[in-house]
Amino acid sequence: MILATSFLHNENFLRVLYIAAFALFIYGLMGLTGPRTAVRGNRIAAVGMAIAVIATLLQPGEGNWGLIILGVAIGTAVGIPAARRVRMTAMPQMVALFNGVGGGAVFLIAWAEFDNTGGYAHPAGLHTAASGPVPTYVAVFSIFAAIIGSVSFWGSNIAFGKLQELLPGRPITLGSLQQPVNFALGAIAVALGVIIVAGSHSELIFILMLLAAAALGNAVVLPIGGADMPVVISMLNAATGLSAAATGVALNNPALIVAGMIVGASGSILTNLMAVAMNRSIPAIIAGGFGGGGVVEGATGAGAFEGTVRSTSAADVAMQLAYARLVVVVPGYGMAVAQAQHAVRELAKALEARGVEIKYAIHPVAGRMPGHMNVLLAEADVPYDQLKEMDDINPEFPRTDRRQRRHQPGRAHEPRFTDLWHADPRRRERPLGRRHQTLDEPRLRRHRERALLQTEHLDAFRRRKERRRRHHRGARGHLIITRRRHACPQRELQNGRASCAPAPARSAPATRSTAISRSAHASRTAPAQTPSSCSPPPTLRASRWRSQTRWRRPARPRSRSAPTRS
Amino acid sequence: MLVTNLTILVLAGFIGFAVISKIPNTLHTPLMSGTNAIHGIVLLGGLLVIGLAGNSAFNKLILVIAIAFGTINIVGGFLVTDRMLEMFKRKPTSAPKDGEQK
Numbered sequence: 313m314i315l316a317t318s319f320l321h322n323e324n325f326l327r328v329l330y331i332a333a334f335a336l337f338i339y340g341l342m343g344l345t346g347p348r349t350a351v352r353g354n355r356i357a358a359v360g361m362a363i364a365v366i367a368t369l370l371q372p373g374e375g376n377w378g379l380i381i382l383g384v385a386i387g388t389a390v391g392i393p394a395a396r397r398v399r400m401t402a403m404p405q406m407v408a409l410f411n412g413v414g415g416g417a418v419f420l421i422a423w424a425e426f427d428n429t430g431g432y433a434h435p436a437g438l439h440t441a442a443s444g445p446v447p448t449y450v451a452v453f454s455i456f457a458a459i460i461g462s463v464s465f466w467g468s469n470i471a472f473g474k475l476q477e478l479l480p481g482r483p484i485t486l487g488s489l490q491q492p493v494n495f496a497l498g499a500i501a502v503a504l505g506v507i508i509v510a511g512s513h514s515e516l517i518f519i520l521m522l523l524a525a526a527a528l529g530n531a532v533v534l535p536i537g538g539a540d541m542p543v544v545i546s547m548l549n550a551a552t553g554l555s556a557a558a559t560g561v562a563l564n565n566p567a568l569i570v571a572g573m574i575v576g577a578s579g580s581i582l583t584n585l586m587a588v589a590m591n592r593s594i595p596a597i598i599a600g601g602f603g604g605g606g607v608v609e610g611a612t613g614a615g616a617f618e619g620t621v622r623s624t625s626a627a628d629v630a631m632q633l634a635y636a637r638l639v640v641v642v643p644g645y646g647m648a649v650a651q652a653q654h655a656v657r658e659l660a661k662a663l664e665a666r667g668v669e670i671k672y673a674i675h676p677v678a679g680r681m682p683g684h685m686n687v688l689l690a691e692a693d694v695p696y697d698q699l700k701e702m703d704d705i706n707p708e709f710p711r712t713d714r715r716q717r718r719h720q721p722g723r724a725h726e727p728r729f730t731d732l733w734h735a736d737p738r739r740r741e742r743p744l745g746r747r748h749q750t751l752d753e754p755r756l757r758r759h760r761e762r763a764l765l766q767t768e769h770l771d772a773f774r775r776r777k778e779r780r781r782r783h784h785r786g787a788r789g790h791l792i793i794t795r796r797r798h799a800c801p802q803r804e805l806q807n808g809r810a811s812c813a814p815a816p817a818r819s820a821p822a823t824r825s826t827a828i829s830r831s832a833h834a835s836r837t838a839p840a841q842t843p844s845s846c847s848p849p850p851t852l853r854a855s856r857w858r859s860q861t862r863w864r865r866p867a868r869p870r871s872r873s874a875p876t877r878s
Numbered sequence: 879m880l881v882t883n884l885t886i887l888v889l890a891g892f893i894g895f896a897v898i899s900k901i902p903n904t905l906h907t908p909l910m911s912g913t914n915a916i917h918g919i920v921l922l923g924g925l926l927v928i929g930l931a932g933n934s935a936f937n938k939l940i941l942v943i944a945i946a947f948g949t950i951n952i953v954g955g956f957l958v959t960d961r962m963l964e965m966f967k968r969k970p971t972s973a974p975k976d977g978e979q980k
Contacts, residue, residue: 334890337916338897344909345900347966354912354963358956361919368922374929376938383924383942387949394950395957400965403907403958410914410955413947420944421923424937428927449880549914556920557890561883563923569883570890575917577894582906674904683906690965701903 321372327566329367334570336360341574347696364567400691404681408472408545411552415464418555419522422458425562426518432508448509453562455505458518459525460555464548466529471541471548474533485535497528542681543586550579582682589682633659638669643685653692660694672699908962915955921948 337360343353368374398406426432432451473479486493504521508514536544553575560568633639641656660670672694674685686699901909921944927933928941 338893341897341901341909341912344905344912345902347905347963350905350908351960351963351967354908354956354959357912357916361916361952361956364919364922365925368925371926371929374925376928376933379928379938379942380925380945383928383945384949386942386946387951388953390946391950391952391954392957395954395961398958400962403911403962406954406958407907407911407914410911410918410951410958414914414917414920414951417918417920417924417944417947417951420940420947421920421927424924424927424933424941424944427937428930428933447880546910549910549917553913553917556917556923557887559920559923561880561887563926564879564883565922565926566883566886568919568922569886570893571916571919573887573890574894574897575913577891578898578909578913581895581898582910585903585906681907681910683903683909686904687907687962687965690962696904696966699904 320370323372326367326370329363329370330565330567333360333364333367333567336363337571337574341578364571367567368565400688402476403684403687404542404545405472405475407549407681408468408475408541411545411549412465412468412472415461415468415548415552415555418461418552418559419458419465419525420461421559422454422461422562423518423522425454426458426508427515430513450562451509453558455508455521457555457558457562458522459501459505460551460558462522462525463529463532464552464555466526467533467548468545468552470530470533471545475541486531490531490535494528494531497524497531500524501528542684543583545681546579546582546586548579550576550583553577553579586682633663633668634666636663636668638671639663640671640673642673643689653688653694657689657692657694670698674699674701905963905966908959908966911955911962912959915952915959918948918951918955921945921952924948 337357340353340355340357340360343349343356369380394406394409432454470479501521501524504517504524507517508521533541533544553572555572557569557572557576560566560570560572639660641660643653643656664670672689674683674689689699690696898909924941924944928938928945933941
């Protein structure tokens with residue numbers, strides 16, 4: 313019995329357990345490379361986690377079992393229902409929240425360790441090998457973990473609040489003061505950290521440092537619009553991972569180091585991918601370069617949507633789809649909030665029964681986080697092998713007969729795939745202008761779109777939108793195939809800055825929401841625009857439009873009142 | 879000890895990049911929530927520190943919170959990931975489930 317116990321508490325045995333744990337993490341993540349092995353991979357990683365926890369509990373000198381059980385019980389009681397109940401459309405919020413609590417755990421642990429060791433002055437029994445004074449690096453890594461963890465905690469919570477609409481989704485910014493303030497907060501946090509590393513044992517300084525980091529977390533995320541939050545979340549995810557790795561170095565725990573670094577790597581890769589997909593650079597994101605500036609540009613970019621809509625009828629669309637050979641569905645987040653993915657799937661099934669080939673073209677950031685759209689479509693039982701990534705599907709378009717774009721509740725365009733991925737009117741903070749940098753202009757101009765409108769649903773949609781709701785269940789599954797707007801080629805030359813001369817009123821940020829929502833719904837530029845000039849948007853072909861939709865775009869977009877209906 | 883740990887740190891970073899790069903776009907949301915669960919491993923830090931003698935009452939409080947946070951992260955993260963991945967695995971012929979979305 314004694315033999316068995318001493319074997320379990322053997323330092324080397326515990327190290328082996330940690331190694332087994334992180335080996336299982338890596339092996340589990342390798343399983344995520346395909347949908348068949350992914351479930352198993354995730355469970356393998358969970359087993360690795362269980363082994364790591366058990367190994368820690370076997371650590372010699374472990375005590376306070378009551379408190380440990382209490383903490384684990386609280387966490388389980390909160391975590392399981394949250395994970396079971398969350399809707400798939402709410403997944404980004406959930407990830408933000410989980411990420412936030414992870415960051416919170418990191419900084420609380422660093423704080424407790426600071427407290428317990430008198431400011432990292434004496435070993436706390438964690439470093440069983442080190443009997444002398446604690447090396448400086450322990451303090452350095454702990455402080456790093458505390459700062460990053462605090463930033464991540466507050467930043468993620470703000471992100472959660474914005475995505476959950478507890479906070480206003482629009483950017484909250486200090487204007488030109490924003491970056492100096494961020495910089496100052498960061499500098500204060502680092503300076504206080506340096507003071508502690510240099511030998512101060514004052515808890516006050518530590519708390520001030522945490523506060524500065526907390527303020528920094530708020531200040532970084534608040535200026536970013538709700539729809540750009542996924543980039544921030546994956547960045548904060550990377551940050552939390554790195555802070556966990558730093559905690560691992562401070563506590564001399566290899567499992568923590570490896571797990572933290574893998575999360576850091578994954579978060580960085582995802583951030584980079586999203587940044588590329590959104591035509592932004594990571595330095596610009598870190599510097600808070602979007603959100604604030606993007607709004608104004610998006611407002612002017614909205615001018616490009618002026619023009620006419622050619623409507624079509626449901627019967628016409630049905631006929632076109634039925635006689636197509638290949639239909640590519642290009643879904644967007646709007647389809648998800650309208651819960652239209654099941655309707656899409658039904659349509660696809662009906663078409664498949666007629667021998668039509670169906671594919672889904674998924675943009676990397678369709679939805680609200682990378683790969684989000686795939687989850688939503690998988691939920692509607694769309695086969696995995698019909699989901700195509702952008703690079704795979706783009707060569708297919710020349711042989712495509714019909715492209716449906718579902719990106720509003722019940723709205724489908726016939727797009728070029730690279731175009732207009734996020735011109736979602738409900739996301740007011742989307743900088744539309746920047747999204748069109750990669751447009752293939754000549755092909756676009758050749759292209760035609762037609763709109764299938766369901767008036768009552770659009771009206772319901774609009775009414776709800778004015779209450780700033782996101783869940784438009786009434787508008788499920790109705791096609792609108794719109795005539796392709798004609799994008800202004802000069803914008804490309806200006807590095808994405810919308811240089812089309814829009815109607816003057818449109819450049820005012822205050823009118824932006826109305827401008828985008830109306831234009832994105834109702835209007836597209838006339839195809840006759842020449843590539844060399846960006847004339848003001850042509851007028852609406854009002855009579856035709858109105859007769860078919862009973863919805864009129866007001867002449868002055870500055871008015872924020874509800875669209876009048878005849 | 880520092881040098882060993884830094885070695886692990888750097889190697890783990892490269893392994894992470896190599897492994898994560900292979901994961902297709904379609905599975906990025908599960909990946910993100912999965913890695914989220916994995917960084918809940920900071921729970922171990924909380925377990926290590928709370929096990930020691932000499933924690934004040936306040937310290938114990940924040941450590942219990944930290945452990946609860948870590949557990950939420952781990953339990954919730956793995957469960958959510960599992961739920962999502964099951965959807966990908968599901969046979970395309972099976973009827974759509976309507977329960978949780980309503």
